[in-house]
Amino acid sequence: MIKVNISAVSGQKVSAMLPRALEAHNALRNKTGRGGDFLGWVDLPAKADEAELARIKAAALKIKTDSQVLLVCGIGGSYLGARAVIEALRGSFYNIKKKDTPDIFFVGNNLSSGYMAEILSLVEHKDFSINVISKSGTTTEPAVAFRILKNLIEHRYGKEGAKKRVYATTDISKGALRQMAGAEGYETFVIPDDVGGRYSVLTPVGLLPIAAAGIDIDALLAGAREGMELCAEPGEGNPAWRYAIARNVLLSEGKRTEIMASYNPSFVFLAEWYKQLYGESEGKEGKGIFPAAVNFTADLHSMGQYIQEGARDIFETVLLVSRPDANIKVPEDADDLDGLNFLAGKPLADIEREAFRGTYLAHSDGHVPNLVIEIDKADERNLGALLYFYEYACGISGYLLGVNPFDQPGVESYKKNMFALLGKPGYEEQGKALAARLDF
Numbered sequence: 001m002i003k004v005n006i007s008a009v010s011g012q013k014v015s016a017m018l019p020r021a022l023e024a025h026n027a028l029r030n031k032t033g034r035g036g037d038f039l040g041w042v043d044l045p046a047k048a049d050e051a052e053l054a055r056i057k058a059a060a061l062k063i064k065t066d067s068q069v070l071l072v073c074g075i076g077g078s079y080l081g082a083r084a085v086i087e088a089l090r091g092s093f094y095n096i097k098k099k100d101t102p103d104i105f106f107v108g109n110n111l112s113s114g115y116m117a118e119i120l121s122l123v124e125h126k127d128f129s130i131n132v133i134s135k136s137g138t139t140t141e142p143a144v145a146f147r148i149l150k151n152l153i154e155h156r157y158g159k160e161g162a163k164k165r166v167y168a169t170t171d172i173s174k175g176a177l178r179q180m181a182g183a184e185g186y187e188t189f190v191i192p193d194d195v196g197g198r199y200s201v202l203t204p205v206g207l208l209p210i211a212a213a214g215i216d217i218d219a220l221l222a223g224a225r226e227g228m229e230l231c232a233e234p235g236e237g238n239p240a241w242r243y244a245i246a247r248n249v250l251l252s253e254g255k256r257t258e259i260m261a262s263y264n265p266s267f268v269f270l271a272e273w274y275k276q277l278y279g280e281s282e283g284k285e286g287k288g289i290f291p292a293a294v295n296f297t298a299d300l301h302s303m304g305q306y307i308q309e310g311a312r313d314i315f316e317t318v319l320l321v322s323r324p325d326a327n328i329k330v331p332e333d334a335d336d337l338d339g340l341n342f343l344a345g346k347p348l349a350d351i352e353r354e355a356f357r358g359t360y361l362a363h364s365d366g367h368v369p370n371l372v373i374e375i376d377k378a379d380e381r382n383l384g385a386l387l388y389f390y391e392y393a394c395g396i397s398g399y400l401l402g403v404n405p406f407d408q409p410g411v412e413s414y415k416k417n418m419f420a421l422l423g424k425p426g427y428e429e430q431g432k433a434l435a436a437r438l439d440f
């Protein structure tokens with residue numbers, strides 16, 4: 001189901017790291033490592049709450065019935081997983097496709113007034129609902145966006161009508177969003193206490209928007225369960241171990257940046273999700289592998305040059321789908337002015353495969369080690385397994401690196417400065433001191 005090729009890495013070095021991988025594996029399973037309070041995701045696919053799933057499906061059905069647009073308001077782990085899965089499975093053109101499910105737009109993931117103005121104009125003549133998602137319930141970007149959207153939806157449908165169109169996904173008891181949902185009477189979904197934002201795609205955080213997009217969440221969770229079983233087996237055959245070990249061996253050889261490469265344009269947000277998962281989990285205490293991403297073959301004509309010949313501190317991990325999405329062949333042309341008749345009758349997928357194989361060799365020859373993660377098909381089951389695999393490998397990799405992969409203390413610094421500069425009560429002196437250091 002998931003194959004991980006690490007032939008680019010020394011077998012001896014992989015073997016030498018196996019005992020440490022076992023320690024990391026046991027720490028994840030027994031919750032004895034750093035961040036052990038945030039390991040609820042490890043067995044999450046096995047303990048799906050049927051009643052909660054039924055409520056998610058019912059909410060998705062209601063949204064489909066009464067809304068042309070669903071606005072999903074969240075940031076980071078409360079945003080990227082849903083977008084990654086929807087685009088990977090429903091395609092990058094989901095919103096402009098003919099379909100019987102609502103358009104889905106993501107808001108609250110930036111502070112851009114232009115972006116917000118576009119969103120407001122997109123729902124001007126359309127019925128819409130909102131899924132506001134925030135574990136802490138206090139994150140600035142979605143909170144500010146939701147204040148604007150709440151105002152809009154209440155003007156459009158009245159307070160009573162609005163409350164039937166707002167779905168809040170948040171902590172079971174804490175935070176401003178939980179309080180607001182209680183006061184306003186919104187339907188709520190719970191983010192488990194022991195699941196951090198970037199590990200929450202398989203909770204209602206991801207599942208409600210994913211279900212609203214018409215994706216089979218039972219199949220997604222069944223795939224995640226298969227991924228969970230695969231990753232539970234200790235040993236060199238465990239795909240998550242292989243990936244985590246290979247990354248850390250490469251890091252020990254000075255490869256400080258990992259570039260996730262995929263050949264599927266609808267995987268761009270899967271790569272964004274991976275960047276958050278690994279960047280936020282590993283980048284701390286002066287350590288980490290910088291997670292970057294490219295989409296081939298487009299980026300072979302931009303980043304390809306750097307990968308081939310730039311600074312040699314990078315490695316590449318290709319995410320490959322073996323079965324083609326569609327059977328499109330190159331047609332014969334009588335004049336052959338472009339000289340491409342040698343490809344006539346060839347499936348586009350075969351040309352893409354050779355692009356991958358040629359690039360693999362070219363980049364390897366350019367001293368960029370290539371790891372390959374391969375799934376059979378881009379469907380619910382494989383994607384569910386893949387999401388779990390990436391999460392588990394991230395836990396193992398973070399422990400191998402010697403960090404706590406489940407906290408994100410560094411995210412607070414910009415927030416404190418922003419609040420101080422905005423004049424939040426209690427931050428006045430700090431705000432003045434910060435402003436004095438800036439000349440713009």
Ligand code: PA5
Pocket residue numbers: 075076077078133134135136137138139142196197198199280408411
């Ligand atoms: O992984 C994380 O914990 C973060 O990226 C959060 O998901 C992000 O900051 C959003 O937080 P919240 O869901 O509390 O609004």
